[in-house]
Amino acid sequence: MSILINKDTKVIVQGFTGKEGSFHAEQCIAYGTNIVGGVTPNKGGQTHLDKPVFNTVGEAIKATGATVSMIFVPPAFVGDAVMEAAEAGIELAVIITEGAPVKDMQMAKAHATKHGMKTLGPNCPGIITAEECKIGIMPGSIFKKGNVGLISKSGTLTYEGANQVCNEGFGITTAIGIGGDPIIGLSYNQILPMFEADPETEAIVMIGEIGGDLEIQAAKLIKEQITKPVVAFIAGQTAPKGKTMGHAGAIVSGSAGTAKEKMEALEAAGVKVVVSPAEIGKAIAEVLGKK
Amino acid sequence: MNIHEYQAKQIFKKYGVPTPKGIMVESVKDAVKAAEQLGGPVWVVKAQIHAGGRGLGGGVKLAKSLEEVETLADEILGMTLVTHQTTAEGKLVQKLYIEDGADIKEELYLSVVLDRKLEMPLIMASTEGGMNIEDVAANTPEKIITVPVDPAIGFQSFHGRELAFGLGLTDKDEQKNIIRFASKLYTLYMENDAEMIEINPLVKTGKGEFIALDGKMGFDNSALGRHPDIAEMRDLSEEDADELEAAKYGLSYVALDGEIGCMVNGAGLAMGTMDTINYMGGTPANFLDVGGSANAETVAKGFEIILKNPKVKAIFVNIFGGIVRCDRIANGIIEATKITDVNVPVIVRLDGTNAPEAAEILKNANIANLIVGDDLGDGAAKAVAAAKGE
Structure with a gap:
């Protein structure tokens, strides 16, 4: 047992094809995390790290059944990314990005709560269930x-x-x-x-x-x-x-x-x-x- | 990031928040000229520094003639102002704000801050204007009215009514005036990603109007990118030179009073390292977080900044490598000792990613003054002993 995540957790990465997103997604995959795809607008249909890329979180969930999103988008877009994840039906968003404006996080967290999505972070190392699933850096x-x-x-x-x-x-x-x-x-x-x-x-x-x-x-x-x-x-x-x-x-x-x-x-x-x-x-x- | 009163009032004016007329000057000659332009008959000469308590420190004075403006400007400009919010050394006054005198009937308090528990902006008001609000909160908390505003609905009239009735305003025009005032203040707080706005005192005039006699504003650094006009208001002369220099290299630095320089990755571990040094009987000389992308150059810069402080008798480098690889830090330390003259013992503790490789690199480098710490406790103990000359 563990809390929040385990070896079966299906994870997508928002900001999947960026430098940080790619590097850490690769590390997570190597650890054994079940990363099922990622989201980068306008790169939908491509493959990255052998996983499918989608334009929206909604499409990614539909195709993969993901319940958790690991977020690496740049600070100015974190609020937007979190709200998108919440509306699309993600259950837990792990926000790694550092330097997100506080006002954006007020809005995003309120919106996440409204849609029943849990959030971790921002500006955090993420979450790890030892020897099963690592979602973070x-x-x-x-x-x-x-x-x-x-x-x-x-x-x-x-x-x-x-x-x-x-x-x-x-x-x-x-x-x-x-x-x-x-x-x-x-x-x-x-x-x-x-x-x-x-x-x-x-x-x-x-x-x-x-x-x-x-x-x-x-x-x-x-x-x-x-x-x-x-x-x-x-x-x-x-x-x-x-x-x-x-x-x-x-x-x-x-x-x-x-x-x-x-x-x-x-x-x-x-x-x-x-x-x-x-x-x-x-x-x-x-x-x-x-x- | 904080700004000066005169800058906050520029923003207030843009949003229609009433403030007295005023002009910022940097010389005595211009102070008199500004006073002439404003017309008088009464002026306030105000020191512009980033700290509260300026009045008590002698940095805010009333002038009743142009001659008096000249005398006071001469007196305040160039003085070193010490207030309860500055360091003991005080702050040099380089700018003045010459302002029209106001018709003061009552002095109130109004601020907007982020309430971390409610996770939304909070408007605070009090009839006890002109006082230190922390004292009011401690002694007479019932005199502080707090009204949280959910950004999803924004400032509504009922928020304003809570303020008006809370402040005991019975006149309908006065109620309308304070509601309008607070509404504009909330809008400018949100639109500019402010961290806090404080108006102390907020003045009620004989006509029942409200005027921001003072204005203090701080902003969310993470949001400055989308407010270039506000980022431009930054006054670097108000900030610590070493902290600024460190920031250029991605280092987060805060000077302290002790003898052991600290170089650590991560803010939490950096604080934890200071605490450990203190616990073992030493005194930390600084907080320094080298961040996630430390390399030879940043480590060398870190040494240089730490060693600027003549009190430093030893340096404790404490790295737990996650993303930061220890071998890179070890090479950084070796490079740094070549670039900078490190004349105090350096205690190095490297753990985590590639720690064994790092230990090998340091061992082979054969640097005098370099002591290896096995873990956090061992490293801190060795640093404390080294600083004591043991």
Whole structure:
């Protein structure tokens, strides 16, 4: 078991024939992901990476039965691509593109919700179910199959966390990068209950950062609904106030969104909070018992 | 990206949002000329810097004669203004805005921001104009009215009525005026991909009209591509020179106070590296994300920017290669040490894609001052020890 995606998931790529789309689609195919085609307007009918190209998402779904779309279109066209996917009937859009305008994401996410489509990202590494299906840009080799679910706002901290978990002798069920933009799709509070319900997941790693209050909301939910052990790290304890730290959403405004308040809220909810990301693997070993 | 008050007011005027007449100047002579042109009898001389709290810092003053305009312009132009929103060193005032005095009956507050929880714009208003709104929020939250506007329906009259009644406006003309004002402000917020607009104070005149006495605007950097007119308003002298230099090479840099320079891929890991250094008893000198396309040139540039800071006693290079291949980073480090004079210990931790090849490359290069870290914790510990001279 796993959450959201598995080896049978049929995936299309929007922005399939572009440089980024091609490179990562190829990597995903090599990993074993069931990529059934792609969408690039005006290239319909062609073949790319041995897969069919379609002009619209609607045509692609009709021909392939795809349920998930991995989106690589340039930032200015992300909103449009997400809304097209939603109306065409895609169930989950994984938005990798970095730098999508915030206004476009407000519109696109509202539209996706209206059509019952889940979204991940933008500006995220994607999602991977270890040794089954990779939809994103993460290095697949570090994710060994196991019993730990991982949710993170940061790409490289996802790799860091997963690597440590695997080095301790454990492994990953599904790892999900939710992105660090001001407006994102699925977040802790939608994903945590999925891990809770997944019989294979025995512990959860949650990686957050300064800015916004998603981690505070997650603390409330964990207290009420999550029985599996959660290990958390919040990046940016040493970040200065009022400065955007790389991710557009990673900013402490006034006294809100600090690492300290998030760590305290999570600790109060019974989460094992580590002060350094170097401790994630050890903390998982502690809560699951040494292997 | 933030802009100056005088620029925000240019945008306000374009959308019919009332503001006092004013002229931006860069010399005392032009300040007097501007005052003559505006006519008076009262003028406000305002320092133009990207920070709030200018009035309290002595950067906004009232003049009742042309002579006074001259004296004040001379005093404020070239001063270094320190406010609660600037650094301790303050900001040099290079531009003034000479503005007509306004008929002030009441001072209110109005802003539009993105509400991240609701995922839509939020209009905030308060009767407590002229104050720091964070203080109002902390001490008297009931005095802040919040009205979210769903972009799918846009600004409707009921949004305006919520503001008007919330602000206690009983006069029908005043109600109409504030509704019209807020509607225009919402339109300009959306059309220009603004991140925030703040008018503090918003003035109610004796005639019951509303005027933006101040104007602060920030924009979504990701959307500047479709607003060339706004992108042009960027004032590079208001931004940190090192951050700008780094950005040219695709590096995201923020200076801090500590002793250990950091070069990391990914914003989250970069923050996590700073936190780890701090946790192990060291102090990070900077945030630096080399991004997904790091190569020899960008790594060399990163070293150069980090080493500009004389406080730096060691550099910790922490890379978890995903798309970024570690062997390329290793070669980058070797190249960088040839281009830049790296005179402090460099601790390198490379993990992920092609890490074994990278370790081999670094070993063979035989660079003095180079220490290999086995993992994040080990690398950070070695960097902390090196900075302490151990």
